[in-house]
Amino acid sequence: AQTVTQSQPEMSVQEAETVTLSCTYDTSESDYYLFWYKQPPSRQMILVIRQEAYKQQNATENRFSVNFQKAAKSFSLKISDSQLGDAAMYFCASVNGYNNNDMRFGAGTRLTVKP
Amino acid sequence: DGGITQSPKYLFRKEGQNVTLSCEQNLNHDAMYWYRQDPGQGLRLIYYSQIVNDFQKGDIAEGYSVSREKKESFPLTVTSAQKNPTAFYLCASTTTGRARANVLTFGAGSRLTVL
Numbered sequence: 001a002q003t004v005t006q007s008q009p010e011m012s013v014q015e016a017e018t019v020t021l022s023c024t025y026d027t028s029e030s031d032y033y034l035f036w037y038k039q040p041p042s043r044q045m046i047l048v049i050r051q052e053a054y055k056q057q058n059a060t061e062n063r064f065s066v067n068f069q070k071a072a073k074s075f076s077l078k079i080s081d082s083q084l085g086d087a088a089m090y091f092c093a094s095v096n097g098y099n100n101n102d103m104r105f106g107a108g109t110r111l112t113v114k115p
Numbered sequence: 116d117g118g119i120t121q122s123p124k125y126l127f128r129k130e131g132q133n134v135t136l137s138c139e140q141n142l143n144h145d146a147m148y149w150y151r152q153d154p155g156q157g158l159r160l161i162y163y164s165q166i167v168n169d170f171q172k173g174d175i176a177e178g179y180s181v182s183r184e185k186k187e188s189f190p191l192t193v194t195s196a197q198k199n200p201t202a203f204y205l206c207a208s209t210t211t212g213r214a215r216a217n218v219l220t221f222g223a224g225s226r227l228t229v230l
Contacts, residue, residue, distance in 0.1 A: 007156070035218070041225065042223065043203065043224045043226070044221060044222075044223045045205065045207075045219075045221035046221075047218050050218060056138040057128065060208075091158070093155060093157075101146070101148075101160075101163050101165070101171070101173075102160075103160070103219065104157070105157030106157050107155055107156055107157050108155075108157060114192075
């Protein structure tokens with residue numbers, strides 16, 4: 001079974017600065033996908049970024065990028081030029097490519113952005 | 116706009132009562148999911164359904180029941196057998212088929228409190 005670990009319950013960053021959220025995962029499968037989801041105070045979960053394990057290139061979405069280290073099973077999220085609207089809970093998740101119904105989530109990291 | 120509607124947003128229940136949380140989607144998604152979110156924990160899967168009239172237990176199905184009579188609807192009943200039902204409940208959906216590991220689309224959630 002997959003497991004996802006987020007070791008940082010809380011993080012803070014100054015507005016306009018860069019912050020990195022950590023995530024490690026464990027899977028025995030070779031085909032899997034990794035995600036970062038954002039949950040703002042409204043509690044609506046929103047996809048931030050998605051990474052396919054077979055792709056070596058790190059995914060990017062505007063100010064959001066990942067550092068995918070497959071051998072180390074690490075999948076960190078970097079937020080550049082942090083904005084007040086980035087304040088939220090961030091969840092790392094993984095899913096086995098053969099089983100869409102087995103998505104696993106980490107415990108989350110609460111990000112505070114200081115003006 | 117397409118999306119997932121969950122209702123009610125807040126629900127209070129007395130011990131011993133069953134309650135039903137509604138989840139409706141107009142995305143034409145085949146698969147639907149119910150997750151439970153507790154503080155300090157990631158999302159945990161309660162039930163999922165890939166097609167109408169079929170559903171499967173997730174990791175924490177005890178004390179819950181679901182139905183899938185229509186593609187658009189996937190209601191969750193929290194029964195009196197659920198020992199600790201106070202939590203935030205999230206419904207999600209995605210497409211199935213040849214495109215694997217699709218991104219989940221989430222509803223805004225329902226907060227259930229047992230009095």
